Amino acid sequence: MRFTHLTDTCLATAIGDLGLSDDAFARMLMAAAPAHDRLCQLCESDRLPALTVVRGDADLDAARPLAEDWRARLDDVVVLGTGGSSLGAKTLYALADGDGPRLHFLDNVDPETLTVLQARLDPRRSGLLLISKSGNTAETLAQTLVLLPAFAQALGRERLPRHAAVITEPGKRPLGEIAARYGLPRLDHHPGIGGRFSVFSLVGALPALLAGLDVAALRCGAAEVLDAAQGAERVEACEPAVGAAVAVGLLQAHGIGQSVFLTYRDALADFGLWFRQLWAESLGKDGTGLTPLRALGTADHHSQLQLYLAGPRDKMFTLVMPGTAGQGPRMDAELAGAVGAEALAGRTLGDLLDASARATAETLARAGRPVRRIEVAALDEATLGALMMHFMLETILAADLLGVNAFDQPAVEEGKVLTREYLKGAPS
Amino acid sequence: MRFTHLTDTCLATAIGDLGLSDDAFARMLMAAAPAHDRLCQLCESDRLPALTVVRGDADLDAARPLAEDWRARLDDVVVLGTGGSSLGAKTLYALADGDGPRLHFLDNVDPETLTVLQARLDPRRSGLLLISKSGNTAETLAQTLVLLPAFAQALGRERLPRHAAVITEPGKRPLGEIAARYGLPRLDHHPGIGGRFSVFSLVGALPALLAGLDVAALRCGAAEVLDAAQGAERVEACEPAVGAAVAVGLLQAHGIGQSVFLTYRDALADFGLWFRQLWAESLGKDGTGLTPLRALGTADHHSQLQLYLAGPRDKMFTLVMPGTAGQGPRMDAELAGAVGAEALAGRTLGDLLDASARATAETLARAGRPVRRIEVAALDEATLGALMMHFMLETILAADLLGVNAFDQPAVEEGKVLTREYLKGAPS
Numbered sequence: 001m002r003f004t005h006l007t008d009t010c011l012a013t014a015i016g017d018l019g020l021s022d023d024a025f026a027r028m029l030m031a032a033a034p035a036h037d038r039l040c041q042l043c044e045s046d047r048l049p050a051l052t053v054v055r056g057d058a059d060l061d062a063a064r065p066l067a068e069d070w071r072a073r074l075d076d077v078v079v080l081g082t083g084g085s086s087l088g089a090k091t092l093y094a095l096a097d098g099d100g101p102r103l104h105f106l107d108n109v110d111p112e113t114l115t116v117l118q119a120r121l122d123p124r125r126s127g128l129l130l131i132s133k134s135g136n137t138a139e140t141l142a143q144t145l146v147l148l149p150a151f152a153q154a155l156g157r158e159r160l161p162r163h164a165a166v167i168t169e170p171g172k173r174p175l176g177e178i179a180a181r182y183g184l185p186r187l188d189h190h191p192g193i194g195g196r197f198s199v200f201s202l203v204g205a206l207p208a209l210l211a212g213l214d215v216a217a218l219r220c221g222a223a224e225v226l227d228a229a230q231g232a233e234r235v236e237a238c239e240p241a242v243g244a245a246v247a248v249g250l251l252q253a254h255g256i257g258q259s260v261f262l263t264y265r266d267a268l269a270d271f272g273l274w275f276r277q278l279w280a281e282s283l284g285k286d287g288t289g290l291t292p293l294r295a296l297g298t299a300d301h302h303s304q305l306q307l308y309l310a311g312p313r314d315k316m317f318t319l320v321m322p323g324t325a326g327q328g329p330r331m332d333a334e335l336a337g338a339v340g341a342e343a344l345a346g347r348t349l350g351d352l353l354d355a356s357a358r359a360t361a362e363t364l365a366r367a368g369r370p371v372r373r374i375e376v377a378a379l380d381e382a383t384l385g386a387l388m389m390h391f392m393l394e395t396i397l398a399a400d401l402l403g404v405n406a407f408d409q410p411a412v413e414e415g416k417v418l419t420r421e422y423l424k425g426a427p428s
Numbered sequence: 429m430r431f432t433h434l435t436d437t438c439l440a441t442a443i444g445d446l447g448l449s450d451d452a453f454a455r456m457l458m459a460a461a462p463a464h465d466r467l468c469q470l471c472e473s474d475r476l477p478a479l480t481v482v483r484g485d486a487d488l489d490a491a492r493p494l495a496e497d498w499r500a501r502l503d504d505v506v507v508l509g510t511g512g513s514s515l516g517a518k519t520l521y522a523l524a525d526g527d528g529p530r531l532h533f534l535d536n537v538d539p540e541t542l543t544v545l546q547a548r549l550d551p552r553r554s555g556l557l558l559i560s561k562s563g564n565t566a567e568t569l570a571q572t573l574v575l576l577p578a579f580a581q582a583l584g585r586e587r588l589p590r591h592a593a594v595i596t597e598p599g600k601r602p603l604g605e606i607a608a609r610y611g612l613p614r615l616d617h618h619p620g621i622g623g624r625f626s627v628f629s630l631v632g633a634l635p636a637l638l639a640g641l642d643v644a645a646l647r648c649g650a651a652e653v654l655d656a657a658q659g660a661e662r663v664e665a666c667e668p669a670v671g672a673a674v675a676v677g678l679l680q681a682h683g684i685g686q687s688v689f690l691t692y693r694d695a696l697a698d699f700g701l702w703f704r705q706l707w708a709e710s711l712g713k714d715g716t717g718l719t720p721l722r723a724l725g726t727a728d729h730h731s732q733l734q735l736y737l738a739g740p741r742d743k744m745f746t747l748v749m750p751g752t753a754g755q756g757p758r759m760d761a762e763l764a765g766a767v768g769a770e771a772l773a774g775r776t777l778g779d780l781l782d783a784s785a786r787a788t789a790e791t792l793a794r795a796g797r798p799v800r801r802i803e804v805a806a807l808d809e810a811t812l813g814a815l816m817m818h819f820m821l822e823t824i825l826a827a828d829l830l831g832v833n834a835f836d837q838p839a840v841e842e843g844k845v846l847t848r849e850y851l852k853g854a855p856s
Contacts, residue, residue, distance in 0.1 A: 083730025108727045109784070110694040111756020111777040118757070139726055141769050142780050145759035174767040181766065195730075257740055258686070258719065266538040277731035284735025291686065291735065291742075293721060298567055299536045301843065302511025302623075303705035307712025307719065310839035312685055314719075328539020329546070331573035338609065339602040341569050343848040349539040352570050355850035356537070356843075363843040411738035415729065415784075415791040420771040422783035 002221055002386040003376045005239045009361070010246045010316065010370040018313050018368050020246060024253045028245035028401070033235040035244075035400035039393065040230050049190055050197035051226055051392065054219040054385070060209075062187055063202055066165060067209035073162070074101045074127045077210055078117065080143045081131035081203075082107040084195020085167075087274040089207035091199070091388070092218070094267040095381060096211035101127070103207055109139045114146065123154040128164040129210075131203055133189045135166075135173025138419060144178060152182065161185065167202055194407050196278050199388055214381045221382030222389035229393050240393035243372070247290060247316065247394075248401040250370055256316050260308065262295040263320040264357045267379060269296050271320070275391055282395045282406040290398070298356045305360065309367045316370040320387070321357045322379045324350030430649055430814040431804045433667045437789070438674045438744065438798040446741055446796050448674060452681045456673035456829070461663040463672075463828035467821065468658050477618055478625035479654055479820065482647040482813070488637070490615055491630055494593060495637035501590070502529045502555045505638055506545065508571045509559035509631075510535040512623020513595075515702040517635035519627070519816070520646065522695040523809060524639035529555070531635055537567045542574065551582040556592040557638075559631055561617045563594075563601025566847060572606060580610065589613065595630055622835050624706050627816055642809045649810030650817035657821050668821035671800065675718060675822075676829040678744050678798055686743040688736065690723040692785040693750050695807060697724050703819055710823045710834040718826070726784045733788065737795045744798040748815070749785045750807045752778030 012019035020028075042048045053059065070077060079089060086107040093103050104117055128147055132140040152160050166179040166186045179186040193201050200222055205215045225240075232238035235245075250256040261275050272294035279292040293315070295304055308315060327350030336345035344352065364371045376383055399406035440447035448456075470476045481487065498505060507517060514535040521531050532545055556575055560568040580588050594607040594614045607614040621629050628650055633643045653668075660666035663673075678684040689703050700722035707720040721743070723732055736743060755778030764773035772780065792799045804811055827834030 082727055086727075087731070107730075108694055108724065109777045109781050111752060111781065113694045114777055115756060136769075137730075138772065138780060138784075139730075141764075141767075142759055142772055142775075142777055145764050145769070145772060146757045146777065149760040149763060174769055177767040178763070181763075257742065266536055266541045273731070280732050280735035280739075284739030286738065287740065289735055289739035291721070291739065293719070296536065299510055299514075301840065302535075302565075302567075303515070303701070304708050305843065306837040306839045307708040307717055309843075310714065311708075311712030311717035311719065312715065314685065324539060328543060329574045331570055332577040335577060335606070335609075336569075336573050339569075339605040341564075341573070341602055343851045344566065344570055344573060347570075347851060349537045349542055349570055349574065351851060352566060352847070353537045353539065356566075356847045358850050359843050359846035363846055366842070367839075409734040411734045411795075412729065414794070415733065415737075415787050418787035418791055419780070419784045422786050423771045423775060423779060 002383040003374050006373040007242055007246050009365040010372055015365050016368045018254055019370055020249045024249050028249035029235055031401055032241045032245045035397050036235045036238055036241045039396055043230055050193040054200050054222040063206045063209055070127050070210055071100045075125040076121055077101045077127040077129055078104045078106055079129045079207055080106050080140050082139045084198055085131040085203060087277055088199025088204040090270040091274045092204055092208045092213055093211050094270055100212040103211055106143055109142055123151045130175055131167045132175050133169055133195050135168035135175035141174060196281055197392060217381040218385035221385030225386045225389040240390050241397050243394040244397035244401055248398055250316050256314055258291045258293055258315040260293045260295055260315050260317045262297055264297040264353060265322050278395050281409050282399055285404050288402050317364055318372045319361050320374045322376040325354040326350055430811045431802050434801040435670055435674050437793040438800055443793050444796045446682055447798055448677045452677050456677035457663055459829055460669045460673045463825050464663045464666055464669045467824060471658055478621040482628045482650040491634045491637055498555050498638055499528045503553040504549055505529045505555040505557055506532045506534055507557045507635055508534050508568050510567045512626055513559040513631055515705055516627025516632040518698040519702045520632055520636045520641055521639050522698055523641060528640040531639055534571055537570055551579045558603055559595045560603050561597055561623050563596035563603035569602055624709055645809040646813035649813030653814045653817040668818050669825050671822040672825035672829055676826055679718060684742055684744050686719045686721055688721045688723055688743050688745045690725055691748040692725040692781060706823050709837050710827055713832050716830050745792055746800045747789050748802045750804040753782040754778055
């Protein structure tokens with residue numbers, strides 16, 4: 001196993017009255033069984049390409065040569081995309097070791113940020129990767145309408161196709177028309193894969209290839225988790241179903257509507273943001289949902305732990321804990337001893353991170369707060385693939401238990417229309 | 429005014445049943461009046477130095493020459509500190525224009541992060557600023573026990589005092605003993621100022637001075653807000669009291685326990701994290717509290733807005749909206765027109781950011797969600813000082829309304845003890 005999923009300290013037997021009772025847990029697992037069956041059927045009939053894409057690699061045929069070419073020629077690649085077109089790739093990029101072009105994720109429309117970045121880029125050694133499923137995302141179009149003409153001017157239009165590429169759905173799309181106009185490579189965003197579920201598709205894979213990451217290992221780790229979920233004879237053996245049952249069970253039994261996602265490596269900071277979108281947009285609808293809160297250990301111990309331990313009893317906790325014992329530089333034993341910090345003497349930074357994570361899990365459980373621990377052996381592409389697949393499955397199953405559609409986001413349309421009206425200077 | 433504080437769309441008259449009724453609002457303001465009086469008395473009797481420090485500058489006498497010297501000699505300064513010893517300075521540093529040494533905030537104990545940073549530093553051109561109120565924060569000590577001996581080795585011990593300095597409370601403190609041992613400059617952390625309230629003290633001011641920021645303007649903007657709050661004859665004229673009354677009123681009337689803090693400039697991203705600590709640690713105790721959620725527009729429109737608009741009715745929203753209309757690079761009008769994106773043609777990125785923020789405020793209000801808007805004219809030191817003072821006052825007043833002590837954090841001690849036990853390899 002690439003990680004161990006431990007939910008015992010979410011149960012009343014371990015933490016007392018705020019935990020899930022054995023009865024309530026058993027009822028939720030019973031409810032999760034048909035949800036698990038439905039999920040398996042969707043996978044078998046190939047109706048969830050966001051998941052089953054990890055079982056092949058034919059879709060990468062167009063991406064690999066582009067990535068090779070850009071890696072050989074370019075120092076910087078700006079990924080223009082927001083939300084689901086950015087967070088998955090950002091999460092993967094945290095594993096990159098600096099071999100290959102620097103990736104810059106431009107996922108906001110801050111005027112200063114773009115200006116500063118643009119001033120640093122040499123277009124002759126830079127690429128623009130434009131990603132939008134609809135091809136009509138205002139932020140991505142806006143950035144494109146600034147940067148692409150500037151690149152065309154600096155490089156000459158004939159050289160632009162070697163410095164820019166588009167990922168968007170097939171059909172007539174503004175971003176597609178821009179690709180056609182300048183003769184840019186255009187890769188297809190799979191129409192059956194939504195943005196927040198797109199990390200295993202080209203949307204995550206092309207940036208990962210640019211960064212020199214092992215996309216085959218990523219998909220392999222993900223496929224193992226998918227295979228295990230589909231192969232589980234009983235729902236209790238399907239870890240994503242157990243996770244969903246615990247989360248929805250705690251909501252229904254105790255009104256625990258907040259889900260703190262606390263990771264213990266800086267490289268997992270963006271993973272927390274990826275999960276936050278997945279969980280929020282998939283479950284937050286029809287007046288229900290579970291609110292995700294992203295946190296990073298140990299820094300947030302010094303910011304949020306007081307609230308977590310002693311505030312309202314409305315939160316459950318998922319701690320993602322890579323084993324870091326023995327890792328990193330060692331603290332000076334003599335100096336530590338001289339100033340009364342014997343506990344640190346000769347220990348590594350990883351020892352402290354590991355001890356802090358374990359202490360926090362135990363402290364939360366002692367305070368009667370439901371805590372799930374995800375213990376990770378090694379932080380690499382396969383493990384990240386496994387973790388991301390776990391949470392995609394868990395999210396889909398939690399949506400089923402809540403009775404909502406995991407795959408739509410109907411509420412955000414009004415704001416987009418209104419933004420255009422404000423832009424016209426004529427709000428209704 | 430450096431910013432305008434608009435709470436009308438938190439009231440039932442504007443947004444319907446999830447808003448605060450006129451009666452409930454009036455009752456909360458009545459409760460806030462004695463809290464406001466108490467706050468004014470504390471300020472007048474000089475018992476809240478975290479606030480009144482902004483009225484002088486004598487405490488900067490030791491910091492200014494150190495900052496001048498380091499700015500002249502150093503390219504990189506690593507600030508070792510976590511939580512309240514980091515987030516305020518980080519927030520200010522977002523305003524820096526690159527004139528002066530680069531600041532690196534090492535607020536976590538990730539072994540990889542420290543290793544990568546250390547490999548990039550040239551000790552001869554680098555400084556270490558060690559900040560911990562107690563002088564005994566495990567993370568800060570751990571980083572110190574790695575980096576300081578390495579610097580001593582690289583530079584020779586006799587040169588170390590020109591490359592490292594300590595801010596900690598007076599008295600016998602591990603970090604203070606380290607300063608004495610190596611002969612490092614030691615500046616006093618004011619004993620009456622808690623970490624999360626320390627941004628206006630040396631803890632925020634020294635890093636700001638290193639970055640070439642205008643600390644006088646920062647304190648001036650803050651002093652204006654403090655003066656206005658103390659000078660308010662009636663509680664309705666004290667904006668921080670109005671903000672606290674709305675937040676606590678919505679909790680008590682409708683169980684709205686989550687406070688989304690949504691800022692619309694990348695430079696305000698860390699401001700959101702600073703607020704998140706201030707609000708969480710000050711209010712989250714005795715089983716009560718209001719949970720802060722940090723969000724960044726427009727990126728989080730594509731991640732969280734679906735949940736905000738259509739999920740559970742348990743959130744209020746504070747939108748911090750700097751006016752960005754007309755700012756930043758302009759979108760190509762011809763290309764926009766050619767691909768059907770007329771709304772963007774010839775607009776600036778700042779126009780889009782501004783329109784998106786206003787549209788989101790309106791969309792949330794139309795969905796019946798309580799929204800407070802903070803409209804900011806210019807993003808500079810004085811404005812940030814004013815905003816930070818506003819939220820410090822609001823937090824203190826909200827704590828009073830909730831009946832909790834804003835200034836302690838009693839729950840986190842157990843985890844620290846347990847961390848040491850795990851480090852010893854002998855958990856109890």
